[in-house]
Amino acid sequence: MNPVIELERVSKVYKGKKAVDQLSLRVPKGSVFALLGPNGAGKTTTVSMILGLLQPTDGKVRLLGGDPRDAGVRKRIGAMLQEVSVIDNLKVSETIELFRSYYDKPLPLDYLLKVSALEAERGKMASSLSGGQQRRLGFALALAGDPEVLFLDEPTVGMDVTSRQLFWDTVRSMANRGKTIVLTTHYLEEADGIADRIVVIDMGRVVADGTPSEIKARTAGRIISFTAGERTSDEELRAIPGVTGLSRSGRRVKLTSDDTDRLIAELINRRIDMRDIEIGGGGLEDAFQALVRKAE
Amino acid sequence: MNHTIRATWAQCKSEMLRTARNKRFVVFSVFMPIAFFFIFTGTMNTDVTVDGVDWIPYYLMSMTAYGVIGASLTSFAPRIAKERAQGWIRLLRITPLPSGSYVLSKIAAQAAINIVIIVLVFVVAGVSKGIDLPVSVWVESGLWIWLGGFAFMALATLVGSMRNADAVQVLSMILYLGMSVMGGLWMPTSTFPHVMQEIAKWLPTYRVGQGAWNLVGGGHPDWTGFGILAAYALIFVIISSYIMKKQEAV
Numbered sequence: 001m002n003p004v005i006e007l008e009r010v011s012k013v014y015k016g017k018k019a020v021d022q023l024s025l026r027v028p029k030g031s032v033f034a035l036l037g038p039n040g041a042g043k044t045t046t047v048s049m050i051l052g053l054l055q056p057t058d059g060k061v062r063l064l065g066g067d068p069r070d071a072g073v074r075k076r077i078g079a080m081l082q083e084v085s086v087i088d089n090l091k092v093s094e095t096i097e098l099f100r101s102y103y104d105k106p107l108p109l110d111y112l113l114k115v116s117a118l119e120a121e122r123g124k125m126a127s128s129l130s131g132g133q134q135r136r137l138g139f140a141l142a143l144a145g146d147p148e149v150l151f152l153d154e155p156t157v158g159m160d161v162t163s164r165q166l167f168w169d170t171v172r173s174m175a176n177r178g179k180t181i182v183l184t185t186h187y188l189e190e191a192d193g194i195a196d197r198i199v200v201i202d203m204g205r206v207v208a209d210g211t212p213s214e215i216k217a218r219t220a221g222r223i224i225s226f227t228a229g230e231r232t233s234d235e236e237l238r239a240i241p242g243v244t245g246l247s248r249s250g251r252r253v254k255l256t257s258d259d260t261d262r263l264i265a266e267l268i269n270r271r272i273d274m275r276d277i278e279i280g281g282g283g284l285e286d287a288f289q290a291l292v293r294k295a296e
Numbered sequence: 297m298n299h300t301i302r303a304t305w306a307q308c309k310s311e312m313l314r315t316a317r318n319k320r321f322v323v324f325s326v327f328m329p330i331a332f333f334f335i336f337t338g339t340m341n342t343d344v345t346v347d348g349v350d351w352i353p354y355y356l357m358s359m360t361a362y363g364v365i366g367a368s369l370t371s372f373a374p375r376i377a378k379e380r381a382q383g384w385i386r387l388l389r390i391t392p393l394p395s396g397s398y399v400l401s402k403i404a405a406q407a408a409i410n411i412v413i414i415v416l417v418f419v420v421a422g423v424s425k426g427i428d429l430p431v432s433v434w435v436e437s438g439l440w441i442w443l444g445g446f447a448f449m450a451l452a453t454l455v456g457s458m459r460n461a462d463a464v465q466v467l468s469m470i471l472y473l474g475m476s477v478m479g480g481l482w483m484p485t486s487t488f489p490h491v492m493q494e495i496a497k498w499l500p501t502y503r504v505g506q507g508a509w510n511l512v513g514g515g516h517p518d519w520t521g522f523g524i525l526a527a528y529a530l531i532f533v534i535i536s537s538y539i540m541k542k543q544e545a546v
Contacts, residue, residue, distance in 0.1 A: 053386060071394065074390055074392045079387070081386060081387055084383035084384060087314070088318075088378070089318055097306070098306055098310045099391065101302060102391045103391075138387075
């Protein structure tokens with residue numbers, strides 16, 4: 001089957017800096033695909049190129065088998081972009097109706113208000129909504145045309161917990177109806193809950209690619225953190241066998257390791273100056289940070 | 297195709313609704329011209345003529361033009377800039393609405409709004425002062441000001457293409473007030489020093505007023521005025537579409 005999205009060695013250079021570097025991707029129809037990476041990794045640039053908002057410096061991008069700038073392709077997609085405000089002097093329902101008018105077979109207004117939890121705000125001016133509500137309006141607009149491919153660029157930024165819950169439930173039901181969903185986030189947990197494939201990128205390059213459980217397996221490390229003595233240098237700690245990663249904020253040091261039991265024994269053996277020692281499983285976030293650091 | 301027309305019409309209706317709800321627009325394009333008209337026709341000696349045209353109809357034309365120009369510069373230009381700055385245009389680019397439809401609906405909506413301004417100012421100010429003009433003169437002068445409005449929409453598009461939305465607000469206000477005063481919409485240019493009169497002749501504000509003044513004085517708009525307005529419109533459109541293309545090509 002033809003992939004919905006196809007990137008072939010795509011690069012994007014901004015002012016002499018490579019934001020995306022030789023990226024190749026294929027997203028099959030009906031999958032929930034997450035692009036994961038820290039801020040500035042090139043996620044938004046990649047999505048913008050897939051959507052035809054940016055032109056790649058090099059390489060080929062195909063969306064639904066065509067050019068993303070074609071009207072025929074744009075009918076079949078919807079997107080929640082970052083840093084998009086609302087238009088002023090239009091009510092919530094009027095804004096949604098306007099977007100519905102762009103598409104051949106739009107979803108009903110009432111449905112869109114329901115899934116964005118904006119039923120109570122339908123008569124309010126869109127510009128008077130809170131940041132989280134504006135994000136939800138953006139979600140309703142992305143869904144207006146009943147898209148086959150839905151792009152969500154850092155969708156939950158600014159949403160409160162209850163909105164997030166409803167948001168992910170709606171996205172999941174879209175996925176169950178066979179829609180292709182492309183999601184960018186810098187939270188592994190978010191991607192883990194919904195994606196069937198995660199591609200981790202950093203500095204514009206793929207550093208990991210797999211199902212959520214594969215990614216988690218790769219990042220399954222544990223963490224030892226402690227307050228280090230003044231004379232303890234990073235070089236010294238890094239040289240200890242079993243240390244796979246190190247991060248430091250002030251005197252507080254975090255070591256990642258595949259086997260923290262052996263490492264703690266080793267640290268004590270070497271008489272490393274440590275106080276307030278904590279050993280932990282390392283949350284998904286820590287693990288993900290470690291993965292990105294490893295790639296560097 | 298049919299669908300694109302429907303979408304364009306929906307876009308157009310939204311634009312009109314937004315303009316009508318915009319307080320800045322209502323103040324600058326409707327209240328101020330009418331208020332100025334009553335102030336300056338009430339306090340001044342009404343027997344005065346300007347270049348052979350009675351003061352009251354003369355000033356009605358000035359203020360109608362002032363309102364139409366204000367609509368473009370105080371609400372149209374900042375809105376374009378704001379929609380670009382806030383990512384709205386980026387979002388529209390991924391919808392099936394053709395960018396041509398978006399531009400067209402904006403212009404059509406503004407053109408419709410301009411008709412409303414002209415009719416409103418004519419009716420409220422003109423009729424209440426009992427201005428007696430043949431119907432054909434009312435229609436022709438209104439039409440002339442309406443056509444002149446397109447040059448200012450083009451100017452607004454150019455100003456609106458600047459990246460900084462706040463700067464657009466300030467610049468368009470300076471252009472609006474500056475050109476209105478210098479073009480003789482507030483006070484006739486015949487009260488100006490010679491140099492200022494010569495400068496005024498090249499301003500689009502003066503040219504919009506002049507055609508309408510000629511009409512209410514029993515004459516006709518001259519082709520020089522038409523040519524100057526058309527040239528301005530063309531230049532503004534060319535430069536602004538060049539700038540916008542360049543900004544989008546990233």
